Amino acid sequence: MNTVAIIGAGVSGLSMANYLEKNNIDYHLYERRKKDDLKGHGFILPKEGIEYLSNIIDINELYERGSFLKKYIHYNHIGEILSEKDLEDVFVVSRSSLIEILSKNIPSDKITYEKTLNLQGFSPEGKAEIQFDDRSVLDADVIVASDGSRSRIRRNIFEDEIMKAVLENEVVNIIENEELASQIESNFLKFHHENGGLTFGVLKLSSTKILWYCQFDITRFFINEDYTPDCIRQFMMDHFGNWNPLVSSIIEGSSYENAHIWRVYELEKLNPFHYNNVVFIGDSAHPLIPFTSQGVTSALKDSYILTNLLMEEENIQDAFIKYENERKPEIETHIKNGRTLLDQFLLPLDQQPKNTLPISYK
Numbered sequence: 001m002n003t004v005a006i007i008g009a010g011v012s013g014l015s016m017a018n019y020l021e022k023n024n025i026d027y028h029l030y031e032r033r034k035k036d037d038l039k040g041h042g043f044i045l046p047k048e049g050i051e052y053l054s055n056i057i058d059i060n061e062l063y064e065r066g067s068f069l070k071k072y073i074h075y076n077h078i079g080e081i082l083s084e085k086d087l088e089d090v091f092v093v094s095r096s097s098l099i100e101i102l103s104k105n106i107p108s109d110k111i112t113y114e115k116t117l118n119l120q121g122f123s124p125e126g127k128a129e130i131q132f133d134d135r136s137v138l139d140a141d142v143i144v145a146s147d148g149s150r151s152r153i154r155r156n157i158f159e160d161e162i163m164k165a166v167l168e169n170e171v172v173n174i175i176e177n178e179e180l181a182s183q184i185e186s187n188f189l190k191f192h193h194e195n196g197g198l199t200f201g202v203l204k205l206s207s208t209k210i211l212w213y214c215q216f217d218i219t220r221f222f223i224n225e226d227y228t229p230d231c232i233r234q235f236m237m238d239h240f241g242n243w244n245p246l247v248s249s250i251i252e253g254s255s256y257e258n259a260h261i262w263r264v265y266e267l268e269k270l271n272p273f274h275y276n277n278v279v280f281i282g283d284s285a286h287p288l289i290p291f292t293s294q295g296v297t298s299a300l301k302d303s304y305i306l307t308n309l310l311m312e313e314e315n316i317q318d319a320f321i322k323y324e325n326e327r328k329p330e331i332e333t334h335i336k337n338g339r340t341l342l343d344q345f346l347l348p349l350d351q352q353p354k355n356t357l358p359i360s361y362k
């Protein structure tokens with residue numbers, strides 16, 4: 001097998017590196033952030049994601065860092081229960097924990113941090129010319145682009161693509177507060193405003209940690225674009241301060257130092273998942289809106305399937321074509337489901353279908 005360069009050490013790049021490592025395929029992983037810069041939100045993982053992860057990590061370590069969710073409980077904003085559903089092996093974990101666990105199996109000489117790579121063009125033979133910031137050149141036979149939803153490599157190749165702002169944005173926060181955590185069982189609680197377009201979700205990560213997030217319709221609710229902790233606190237107090245006491249106590253009792261605002265984008269139309277010797281995985285191939293909760297699982301499946309095809313197929317192009325054929329239909333289903341969940345979220349509560357799950361299934 002030829003040499004593989006992976007660009008971006010998020011969940012997709014790290015899982016790809018894990019699979020290549022396991023199968024003794026030569027690779028190197030490049031990441032622009034610092035090694036210990038692990039900020040980020042949390043992930044809800046369906047059962048399938050856990051199954052793929054158990055191929056490459058010590059799954060007990062994951063279980064120690066997050067928790068299984070027993071039920072999904074859907075409330076209105078004053079705290080009346082609208083519906084309840086049992087969840088089958090749905091897990092929640094912080095992004096930083098998952099990244100840390102996935103990084104463990106990668107030997108230190110196979111991953112370089114603080115390196116940003118850029119695509120300069122293609123050689124006459126069609127090989128991608130990738131440069132580091134210092135203008136030195138990367139030499140690899142296969143380029144796996146795992147550089148996230150706003151992938152520069154993808155935008156350089158598919159110049160006509162259209163990235164659209166999604167009508168929903170999110171504030172996500174992880175807080176350490178034993179007293180608040182003790183008030184929440186291992187359930188997924190989601191509160192919806194009766195006018196639609198505004199929700200608050202709470203998940204317990206451990207006996208001392210809570211992950212909370214709010215989703216808001218960007219045409220109706222506006223956050224000061226300085227995005228400072230004070231601005232985010234003010235936004236939360238203005239819009240959730242008079243909700244059910246559990247919600248208001250969480251937003252009042254939270255520190256906002258690590259709160260993050262996510263502006264969500266999606267591709268109007270998916271691009272091909274490969275071009276010459278470059279192949280895209282995870283969000284760089286297919287940004288999925290958060291409503292699906294399928295971003296991580298899809299990234300894990302991309303890496304698993306691509307690695308197997310790179311081993312099976314003599315020709316890289318055949319591997320890439322089969323990879324795209326296998327992955328695209330499922331991704332299109334998640335995109336469609338995500339858009340349906342988004343449309344429902346924007347409606348007043350009494351017009352939303354009852355008993356929907358906050359996740360996309362195939």
Ligand SMILES: Cc1cc2nc3c(=O)[nH]c(=O)nc-3n(C[C@H](O)[C@H](O)[C@H](O)COP(=O)(O)OP(=O)(O)OC[C@H]3O[C@@H](n4cnc5c(N)ncnc54)[C@H](O)[C@@H]3O)c2cc1C
Pocket residue numbers: 007008009010011012013030031032033041042043044045115116117118146147148149152170172262264281282283284288289290293294295296297299
């Ligand atoms: C608000 C929000 C909530 C979400 N909730 C969930 C959820 O509950 N469940 C779920 O499954 N998914 C969720 N997702 C989606 C999930 O975050 C992604 O699908 C998943 O993390 C896969 O990401 P990735 O590795 O492809 O990209 P990223 O995590 O974006 O990683 C890309 C990496 O590439 C690096 N990079 C970028 N450019 C370069 C370059 N030029 N050179 C070198 N390195 C570079 C970046 O620093 C980064 O580390 C959510 C997303 C958002 C925004």
